[in-house]
Amino acid sequence: MKTIAILLALAAGAASAQAPAPLADVLGCADFDTLARPVLWHEGAAAQLADCKSLRREGSAELECRPRGKLDVLGLAASEFSLRESSDGSHTAHTVFKAGIDRVRAAAEKRRGGVFEPEGADGYVMRLPGPGERRLELGQREDGASELACVAAGPQAADATRAGADATHGALRGRVTFPTRPIPPMRVCAVPVGAARGGWCALTGEDIPGFTIGAIPPGEYYVLAWPERDNPNGFVVAYARALERCAPNQPGCAGGILERVYIRARQVRDGVDLTRTFTDLPPHLARPPDPR
Structure with missing residues (x-):
């Protein structure tokens, strides 16, 4: 017992x-x-x-x-x-x-x-x-x-x-392409829609297409990439859709229409793949923005 x-x-x-x-x-x-x-x-x-x-x-x-x-x-x-x-x-x-x-x-x-x-x-x-x-x-x-x-x-x-998302920031991930091979090192940036300059950027290595941009404040962005060297044709690749109907002077009308990406706090937007090439974007999008 x-x-x-x-x-x-x-x-x-x-x-x-x-x-x-x-x-x-x-x-x-x-x-x-x-x-x-x-x-x-x-x-x-x-x-x-x-x-x-x-x-x-x-x-x-x-x-x-x-x-x-x-x-x-x-x-x-x-x-x-x-x-x-x-x-x-x-x-x-x-x-x-x-x-x-x-x-x-x-x-x-x-x-x-x-x-x-x-x-x-x-x-x-x-x-x-x-x-x-x-x-x-x-x-x-x-x-x-x-x-x-x-x-x-x-x-x-x-x-x-x-990935860089927190209570006041979001992040995005994707892949970048380029018309030439190998893919040169690229500066990939989220540029606020409607802003004259500035953006949040990341650098990729040579022939490395994957990228992540973190610590982005919530809002709407265009996502574009510029080669860090050897770009005599002024190519810019962007997250965009094919040209369908386009209003006069609409940004991105040369080869497609830039897609807006909405960033939310604490969230990562995946699948932001930059597949379309532009050569005549508006001046504030034709060159890399000053990093913020």
């Missing part, structure tokens, strides 16, 4: 050690393993503490909740929270506090043992060690409430980060 009691005690201890942390720990960025579970798994625990609404969209799920009583997160009262599972495999716990951003920042730094760094115009980010990308994002709403997000990035999100 004594042996059985010991075994039962050990089993109970093991089960306790493996039990997921309370919801408040998930919202406070203390348990990323539990955060990474499907949103459906969290619904039962959330329903015990709050009135929740479940939202399903293509490739994602979200649980939006308002606590029925006091919900302590990081030693502060949470006024609302949400749990989101994104199509890129990321999981986010989002908590709103009536406390000011300085109080929330101090509480999170004390309990998580890290330091927030500025990100964007008025936000902060704290990156934590561990498998995958784990981070805390902190900002302030227009009504003065503070917002804390605990983010466990999925594989696609980690890929986007490597």
Whole structure:
């Protein structure tokens, strides 16, 4: 009997050690393993503490909740929270506090043992060690409430980060061609639509067609490439479609129409292949822009 009691005690201890942390720990960025579970798994625990609404969209799920009583997160009262599972495999716990951003920042730094760094115009980010990308994002709403997000990035999100996409920037990837062989080293640039000069650029090596341009602010862009040397014909290759109907003096009408590429924050636009060659683009597109 004594042996059985010991075994039962050990089993109970093991089960306790493996039990997921309370919801408040998930919202406070203390348990990323539990955060990474499907949103459906969290619904039962959330329903015990709050009135929740479940939202399903293509490739994602979200649980939006308002606590029925006091919900302590990081030693502060949470006024609302949400749990989101994104199509890129990321999981986010989002908590709103009536406390000011300085109080929330101090509480999170004390309990998580890290330091927030500025990100964007008025936000902060704290990156934590561990498998995958784990981070805390902190900002302030227009009504003065503070917002804390605990983010466990999925594989696609980690890929986007490597490509140069973050909370305020996107990225694009593709391949470049050229009328001659081998393909010379190229300067590939995302040029803002409507801008007179300036752009975000990357350099390719000789006969290396693949390119990635990161840290691009959200917006609409033309994507063009110019050889770094030996270009007596003034060739410019671009992301464009074949000429169909073209208004007079429309940019790119010589051999096609330039396609606009929309860049979104945290996203990588793939498949931006530069396959059409131009020789008479408007002056501000006929030569490489000054890098920003």
